[in-house]
Structure formats: structure tokens, C-alpha cells
Amino acid sequence: MKINIPESSKKRIVIVGGGFGGLKLALKLARRKEYQVVLLDKNNYHQFQPLFYQVAMAGLEPSSISFPLRKAFRKNKDVYIRVTEVKAVHPDRKQLETSLGICNYDHLVLAIGADTNFFGNEKIARLAIPMKSVSEALFLRNRILSDFEKALSITDFEERQGLMDIVVVGGGPTGVEVSGALAEMKRYVFPKDYPELNTDEIDIYLVQGGPQLLQGMSEESSRKSLEFLTELDVKVRLNTIVTDFDGEYVHMNDGETIRARKVIWAAGVTGARIKGLPDGALTRGNRIRVNRFSQVAGLEDVYAVGDIAYMEEEAYPQGHPQVAQVAMQQAAQLAKNFSNLHREKELLPFSYKDLGSMATIGRNRAVVDLPRWKFQGAFAWLVWLFVHLFQILGVKNKVFIFLNWVWNYVTYDQSLRLIIRPRVPKSGDVEVEP
Amino acid sequence: MKINIPESSKKRIVIVGGGFGGLKLALKLARRKEYQVVLLDKNNYHQFQPLFYQVAMAGLEPSSISFPLRKAFRKNKDVYIRVTEVKAVHPDRKQLETSLGICNYDHLVLAIGADTNFFGNEKIARLAIPMKSVSEALFLRNRILSDFEKALSITDFEERQGLMDIVVVGGGPTGVEVSGALAEMKRYVFPKDYPELNTDEIDIYLVQGGPQLLQGMSEESSRKSLEFLTELDVKVRLNTIVTDFDGEYVHMNDGETIRARKVIWAAGVTGARIKGLPDGALTRGNRIRVNRFSQVAGLEDVYAVGDIAYMEEEAYPQGHPQVAQVAMQQAAQLAKNFSNLHREKELLPFSYKDLGSMATIGRNRAVVDLPRWKFQGAFAWLVWLFVHLFQILGVKNKVFIFLNWVWNYVTYDQSLRLIIRPRVPKSGDVEVEP
Numbered sequence: 032m033k034i035n036i037p038e039s040s041k042k043r044i045v046i047v048g049g050g051f052g053g054l055k056l057a058l059k060l061a062r063r064k065e066y067q068v069v070l071l072d073k074n075n076y077h078q079f080q081p082l083f084y085q086v087a088m089a090g091l092e093p094s095s096i097s098f099p100l101r102k103a104f105r106k107n108k109d110v111y112i113r114v115t116e117v118k119a120v121h122p123d124r125k126q127l128e129t130s131l132g133i134c135n136y137d138h139l140v141l142a143i144g145a146d147t148n149f150f151g152n153e154k155i156a157r158l159a160i161p162m163k164s165v166s167e168a169l170f171l172r173n174r175i176l177s178d179f180e181k182a183l184s185i186t187d188f189e190e191r192q193g194l195m196d197i198v199v200v201g202g203g204p205t206g207v208e209v210s211g212a213l214a215e216m217k218r219y220v221f222p223k224d225y226p227e228l229n230t231d232e233i234d235i236y237l238v239q240g241g242p243q244l245l246q247g248m249s250e251e252s253s254r255k256s257l258e259f260l261t262e263l264d265v266k267v268r269l270n271t272i273v274t275d276f277d278g279e280y281v282h283m284n285d286g287e288t289i290r291a292r293k294v295i296w297a298a299g300v301t302g303a304r305i306k307g308l309p310d311g312a313l314t315r316g317n318r319i320r321v322n323r324f325s326q327v328a329g330l331e332d333v334y335a336v337g338d339i340a341y342m343e344e345e346a347y348p349q350g351h352p353q354v355a356q357v358a359m360q361q362a363a364q365l366a367k368n369f370s371n372l373h374r375e376k377e378l379l380p381f382s383y384k385d386l387g388s389m390a391t392i393g394r395n396r397a398v399v400d401l402p403r404w405k406f407q408g409a410f411a412w413l414v415w416l417f418v419h420l421f422q423i424l425g426v427k428n429k430v431f432i433f434l435n436w437v438w439n440y441v442t443y444d445q446s447l448r449l450i451i452r453p454r455v456p457k458s459g460d461v462e463v464e465p
Numbered sequence: 466m467k468i469n470i471p472e473s474s475k476k477r478i479v480i481v482g483g484g485f486g487g488l489k490l491a492l493k494l495a496r497r498k499e500y501q502v503v504l505l506d507k508n509n510y511h512q513f514q515p516l517f518y519q520v521a522m523a524g525l526e527p528s529s530i531s532f533p534l535r536k537a538f539r540k541n542k543d544v545y546i547r548v549t550e551v552k553a554v555h556p557d558r559k560q561l562e563t564s565l566g567i568c569n570y571d572h573l574v575l576a577i578g579a580d581t582n583f584f585g586n587e588k589i590a591r592l593a594i595p596m597k598s599v600s601e602a603l604f605l606r607n608r609i610l611s612d613f614e615k616a617l618s619i620t621d622f623e624e625r626q627g628l629m630d631i632v633v634v635g636g637g638p639t640g641v642e643v644s645g646a647l648a649e650m651k652r653y654v655f656p657k658d659y660p661e662l663n664t665d666e667i668d669i670y671l672v673q674g675g676p677q678l679l680q681g682m683s684e685e686s687s688r689k690s691l692e693f694l695t696e697l698d699v700k701v702r703l704n705t706i707v708t709d710f711d712g713e714y715v716h717m718n719d720g721e722t723i724r725a726r727k728v729i730w731a732a733g734v735t736g737a738r739i740k741g742l743p744d745g746a747l748t749r750g751n752r753i754r755v756n757r758f759s760q761v762a763g764l765e766d767v768y769a770v771g772d773i774a775y776m777e778e779e780a781y782p783q784g785h786p787q788v789a790q791v792a793m794q795q796a797a798q799l800a801k802n803f804s805n806l807h808r809e810k811e812l813l814p815f816s817y818k819d820l821g822s823m824a825t826i827g828r829n830r831a832v833v834d835l836p837r838w839k840f841q842g843a844f845a846w847l848v849w850l851f852v853h854l855f856q857i858l859g860v861k862n863k864v865f866i867f868l869n870w871v872w873n874y875v876t877y878d879q880s881l882r883l884i885i886r887p888r889v890p891k892s893g894d895v896e897v898e899p
Contacts, residue, residue: 034618035617035618035619035620074883074884074885075610075614075882075883075884076883076884076885092526092528093883093885094526094881094883094885097883097885099658099882099883101658101659101882102658102882105657105658108660111661113614113617113618114614114884131618132618165885166885166886166887167887169885169886169887170887172887173887176509180509180547180548183469183547184468184469184547184565184566185469186469223539224533224535224536224539225535226542227545427872430868431865431868434864434865434868438861447528448509448533448535448536449508449509449510449527449528449531449533450508450509450510450548451508451510451527451528451531451599451600451603452600452603452886452887453600453601453603453604453606453607453886
């Protein structure tokens with residue numbers, strides 16, 4: 032079966048993935064109108080990954096950090112969006128195999144991003160909670176709230192602690208942000224919601240394999256984020272690795288065991304897998320090796336951008352960091368090159384321009400590394416807020432996020448503490464589940 | 466096992482259900498501090514039922530019309546909230562059986578509301594979509610959006626229509642409001658999102674068993690709502706009953722068959738069931754018979770308020786309408802009577818004061834029946850908006866709903882068109898599902 036997309040006189044570029052890279056590329060190509068654009072994604076929305084943790088912490092609604100893909104392309108003819116799963120690439124036939132049928136391409140761009148890396152530990156993969164999608168963030172929110180409700184019925188101290196304590200694994204931005212946010216909920220929200228529980232007893236652990244937090248950032252940021260987290264009473268374990276988790280106890284390589292039923296896994300990523308690429312195309316971290324024009328090594332008319340792409344340049348001999356900035360810059364460059372290709376002009380190689388990085392730990396506590404200036408604290412926190420607000424797609428999302436932040440800041444409250452799941456409880460018939 | 470709630474020197478009132486009646490009663494009792502209050506609900510939030518249809522139509526977020534129960538009682542000691550399912554009442558032992566254990570009571574108030582009535586048709590119960598909870602509304606939203614995505618791949622005309630056409634059953638406020646909202650999405654939203662589909666071909670049907678819409682309201686409102694819906698191109702079938710639905714075809718008693726995969730069922734309600742009540746306690750519509758003091762016939766210290774209660778008074782010889790106003794007024798009266806009981810004063814009988822009713826059909830189209838004044842159209846629509854805004858719990862919810870409404874009104878857009886479900890896709894392990 033062929034996917035139901037009309038043939039066009041223009042050449043067809045198929046983009047797999049509507050993340051930062053894929054969406055940016057599709058938007059730029061749509062504006063230029065030189066190609067037919069097909070955008071494939073598992074979801075009907077683009078997700079703003081840097082704020083997943085705020086969804087998990089009941090501070091923002093999933094809808095505020097998601098943007099319907101169709102809405103982004105409303106004014107564009109010759110852009111076709113399909114919600115589908117890509118099963119395999121067939122570079123020899125210039126085809127994709129999707130759950131909606133075979134999709135031909137003239138040019139294929141893989142922007143499939145990265146998945147959570149459980150480092151081969153299947154037990155942890157089964158029981159720990161990742162945070163690489165808005166759905167997972169929502170799952171975590173429901174889980175935290177449900178466990179507190181359960182804790183009310185448990186009289187055994189150790190067992191109750193196990194329900195309330197949380198172990199966060201991974202000291203990158205996600206791990207730091209989520210453990211900071213949990214610590215603030217422990218301080219400001221839980222005592223008011225659960226006066227029956229002694230919320231002082233809740234322990235938040237952050238376990239980091241390396242010797243410092245935020246390893247991609249500056250020395251000052253690493254040091255300051257540790258200081259901020261310690262002030263917030265997060266128990267940080269550096270140089271420590273979680274070796275096992277059975278759903279009840281977390282074991283570490285230094286012999287320590289923590290009783291905690293929730294392990295939030297933010298320890299690393301690995302390239303999302305797609306079938307049909309030649310063995311030689313994959314490299315470290317399961318990334319796809321590309322040249323400076325984002326072309327996949329050894330394949331014609333196949334490109335990769337963003338987290339999934341591994342591109343070496345002089346300043347980045349080990350490849351670029353897997354961050355949104357790289358994805359968006361690569362996408363912009365690739366869009367230009369497609370335009371050059373169309374107009375039979377020369378292609379230009381990509382160079383990454385690092386605009387800086389930042390992470391927030393809590394109210395008035397953030398760290399910012401700009402190329403020429405590093406600063407931490409309340410001003411950094413304001414900068415963090417506005418940079419993220421500016422980057423989020425859609426005016427309405429910006430307005431609603433801003434209002435939520437102001438509200439949460441003023442009231443010391445994350446007000447979205449609702450355990451809501453879509454369902455038809457009367458029937459319970461899985462057949463009708465969309 | 467006993468439920469984990471401390472004994473108190475005060476008498477314990479257990480309220481089952483945090484809807485309009487149960488919540489109002491709990492809030493009033495909490496303020497007076499004469500009793501220990503235990504509030505049991507399946508969910509950790511109160512739901513604002515009149516706006517479920519706007520959640521289903523992607524106009525509001527579930528969180529905007531839900532309010533965390535714990536937040537409502539933050540300042541109250543001696544109020545215990547438990548998220549649990551009540552399995553049975555044992556009036557002889559003055560106990561409730563819940564999923565968290567046995568719960569003793571001195572006074573028990575059943576505020577368990579009403580469920581969707583499928584009139585015994587199990588096939589319809591399994592395949593039609595009800596709208597009696599925010600979870601069901603969210604399910605419906607996801608279902609509508611998923612079906613449009615699917616329709617893009619279907620080339621057969623009849624089959625594609627089946628995915629897009631919708632049959633709404635029941636001409637009460639819910640049925641009228643949801644079919645009006647669907648008609649507006651057909652007109653303003655779908656053509657922009659799905660330029661590939663001919664959205665003019667979408668048919669919205671409203672099937673009503675009786676001879677007129679909004680049967681509880683005035684003649685003018687019935688007539689005008691039919692006029693409004695016809696203007697919006699909704700195909701209204703009066704005096705018609707859906708007799709069968711197999712997931713693909715909808716059969717009606719006049720011989721008509723419509724191909725539609727979505728049937729929204731708003732045809733009626735039946736009292737929610739609870740085990741352990743004597744046979745004589747139940748009456749028409751599965752409601753619990755109570756006297757003018759909300760006391761359940763034949764039982765001591767057991768009360769019922771709201772949709773589940775069947776109370777006859779002079780002006781309402783067939784019982785009160787099953788609407789929020791009745792539930793809230795009964796709850797307020799019962800709270801006063803509990804206070805009188807505590808202070809050994811006389812109990813006062815309940816009388817319902819009808820404040821009027823209203824329904825909205827679409828932009829600038831609503832009908833309002835006040836005791837002395839009936840009006841329809843744009844002003845009625847404004848009144849509808851402000852009355853609902855005023856009734857919703859929580860300042861933040863009010864602000865966010867207001868902003869959403871203004872936004873949707875100005876942009877002709879329901880912007881929350883996201884198919885989001887909480888999940889851990891990596892593991893797929895149901896064990897960890899909270």
C-alpha cells in the first residue's frame with residue numbers, strides 16, 4: 032500500500048520527526064516553496080523538551096509546551112503532515128516503510144532525535160521513569176501524586192518513605208532541574224496538601240556518575256548548581272552509579288541502597304533506531320554519521336540533523352552536543368542547501384555557533400553560560416525564563432506559560448495536581464481506544 | 466483492614482463523592498468545625514461538569530475545569546480526603562467498605578451522582594462514547610482527532626465519511642452543546658487543519674427521542690435551540706431513537722441508517738450504583754428515595770443529595786431535576802441541618818428554589834430561562850459565559866478559562882488539538898502504571 036499523498040511536479044523532501052530540527056527545516060522549506068514537503072511524526076504535535084520537567088512537576092499543562100503540527104503549516108499548500116510510525120528506510124529504492132504505507136522520497140531527512148539510554152539494563156528500562164516526551168512527563172506527574180495518595184494508607188514508616196522518596200539519576204540539565212523542582216514541591220506544596228504526612232521525611236536524591244553536575248557547562252555552573260541543590264536539601268551523590276533497581280530498592284555501586292519506588296532516569300541518551308541503514312552509518316551513541324552537509328555517509332539523498340546526527344568539525348572533533356541549538360542551526364543550514372541545490376548553486380558546510388547554555392535549579396536559582404559571560408542566581412533565573420518563553424512556539428503558549436509562571440511564583444503553588452487519564456470507564460473496551 | 470484516618474472526639478460525617486453536592490457539603494461542614502469530615506472520591510479532583518463538552522472540543526484543558534480536592538481543604542484540619550472506590554455500605558454496622566479498607570461513620574452522605582444511561586443496550590454501552598467525566602471528555606477529544614488523521618489515508622468516500630461524521634444522541638443541554646460545538650469546529654477549525662479533506666462533507670447528527678430539544682426548558686428555548694442548530698447545519702432528528710450501533714453503522718427506529726464510527730451518548734442518566742442499600746431505598750431512575758431532610762428512607766444516619774437523591778416536594782411531585790443547582794442547594798440545607806443536629810435544634814425541610822437554566826449552542830447563540838425572563842441569542846450567550854465563569858472553582862481556573870474563551874472567540878480557533886496520553890512508551894509495562 033502506498034501512503035495517500037498526491038504526486039507533485041516538485042521534488043519531494045520527506046522529513047522524519049517534528050522536533051526542533053525537523054520542524055525548523057519543514058517551516059523553512061515550506062516558506063521557500065521549492066519542494067513538496069512531507070513531515071512524518073508519531074504525534075500530531077511538536078514538543079518543547081526543555082520544559083518537560085515542569086509538566087511532570089504539575090507546573091505547566093502538556094498543551095502549553097506542545098504545538099499542533101497542523102497549526103504550524105496552516106498557510107502552506109504542498110506540506111503534508113502524517114501521524115505515523117516509520118518502520119524502515121529503503122535507500123536503494125528511495126522509499127520509507129510507514130504504518131500508513133510506502134512513502135517515496137527524492138530527499139530524505141532523518142530528524143528522529145534520541146531516546147533514553149538505559150545502558151542495556153533491561154530491569155531499569157522496565158521500572159524507571161524516563162522523561163523524553165510530554166506523555167512520559169504526564170505519567171510521572173500522575174505517578175508522584177498517586178504514590179502520595181497511597182502513602183496516606185501506609186502505617187509502616189519504611190514502606191511509606193519508599194513511596195515518597197525519589198531518586199533522580201543523571202546530573203545533566205534534566206536531572207538537575209527535576210530534582211530542584213521536586214525539592215521545591217517538598218518545601219512549598221506537599222506540606223499544605225498532605226498535612227497528615229510528615230513531608231520533612233521526604234528525601235530527594237540526585238545520583239550522578241561523573242565528578243560534577245552539568246558536565247557540558249562551565250566550572251562555575253557545575254559548582255553553583257551543586258550549591259543550590261544542597262541549599263534545597265537535595266542529597267547529591269557524585270561519582271556514583273545506579274547498578275540495580277527492582278521497583279522497591281535502588282542499589283548503587285558504592286554499596287548504598289535506597290528504598291524508593293520511583294527512579295527518574297535522565298542518565299543519558301542514545302540515538303533513536305531506524306531500520307534499513309547500512310551498518311557503517313551508525314557510530315558512537317548510536318548516532319548517524321553525516322558530513323558537513325548533513326549527508327549520511329555512504330547514502331545518496333539521505334540526510335540527518337539534530338541529536339541523531341554525528342557530525343565532526345574542527346571545533347567539535349567528537350561531534351556536537353545533543354542540544355536543541357545544534358538541531359535548529361543544522362536544520363536552517365540544510366534548508367539553505369536544499370534551496371541552493373534547487374537553484375543549482377554550491378552547497379555550504381555547516382559550522383556550529385554556540386550561543387551558550389543554561390539550567391534552572393529553582394526559584395531565583397539558575398546558571399547561565401554565555402560565550403563571554405557566566406553568571407548564576409536570580410538574574411540568571413530571569414534570563415532562563417525569558418529565553419525559554421521566547422523560544423516556545425505560539426503566542427498563546429507564551430501567554431499561558433508566562434501566566435502560569437507568574438501564578439506559581441506568587442502563590443508558591445503548582446496548581447495542576449490532577450490525576451487525569453483519558454478513558455471510557457463504562458466500557459473498558461480496548462477496541463475503541465484511539 | 467481499617468482505613469487509616471485518626472479517631473476524633475467529634476462525630477464523623479463521611480461524604481461519598483466530590484461533585485457539586487458532596488464538595489459543597491464538605492466545605493460548609495469544614496467551616497463550622499462541628500464534625501470530623503471524611504470525603505471519599507475516585508478522583509483527586511472536583512470536576513465542573515457543565516464544561517466537559519468544551520474539553521472534548523479542544524477548547525479548554527481538563528485542568529481548567531478540575532480542581533484538586535486537597536487544595537480546597539488546605540486550611541481545614543479534621544477534613545480527611547481519600548482517593549478510593551467505595552465498594553459497599555453496611556448501614557447495620559455503620560460502615561463503608563472501600564478499596565482502602567473499612568471506614569466507620571456516624572453519619573453517611575451519599576453524593577455519588579448519576580452515570581450514563583444506556584437503557585440496557587450493552588453493545589451501545591461498549592461502543593458509544595459517554596461524557597460524564599473529564600477523562601471521558603478527553604478520550605472523545607483524542608478520538609475525534611485520531612479519526613481525522615486516519616481519514617487522510619482512506620480513499621473510499623463512504624468509509625472516510627464514516628470516520629468524520631458524528632452522531633450525537635440526546636437533545637438535552639449536553640447533546641445540544643456538543644453538537645453545536647462540533648458544527649463550529651466543522652466550519653472554522655477543520656477546514657484550516659485538514660485542507661486535504663473536504664470538510665463540507667462532514668455531517669453532524671443530533672438524535673432526540675422526544676418531540677423537542679431541551680425538554681426541561683421553555684418552549685421558546687426549545688424552538689430557538691433547534692433554529693440555532695439548523696443554522697449551524699446540524700442535522701436534527703426529533704422523535705427518533707437510536708436502536709443499534711455496531712461501531713460502524715448507527716441504526717434508528719425510523720429505519721434510517723447512518724454510517725458513523727463515533728456515537729456520542731448523552732441520552733440520559735441513571736443513578737450510580739452502590740451495594741448494600743435495602744431494595745426499598747431505590748426508586749425511578751435508580752435514584753435513592755429520601756425525605757425532605759435528605760434522609761434515606763428506612764435507614765438511620767444515611768443521607769443522599771444531588772442527582773442520586775429522589776426527593777418529592779409539592780412543586781416537584783416527580784422529584785427534582787438532576788442538575789447542579791439542586792445538588793448544591795440540598796448540600797447547603799443538609800449542612801445547616803447537621804449543624805442544627807449538633808446544637809440539638811430542629812431540622813428544617815428542603816425546598817428547591819429554581820434559579821433558571823441555560824444552554825449554549827455556539828458563538829453568540831445561547832438560550833436562557835430565568836424564572837421571570839426568557840431570552841436567546843448573543844446576550845444570552847454572554848450571560849451563559851459569565852454565570853459559568855462565576856461558578857467555576859478557583860481564581861486561577863476562572864482566569865485561564867476566561868483567557869481561553871477570549872482567545873478562541875477572537876481567533877475562531879480551538880487551539881488544544883493535541884492527542885496526548887500519559888505513558889511510559891519505553892517499558893510498556895502495565896505494572897508501573899499508577
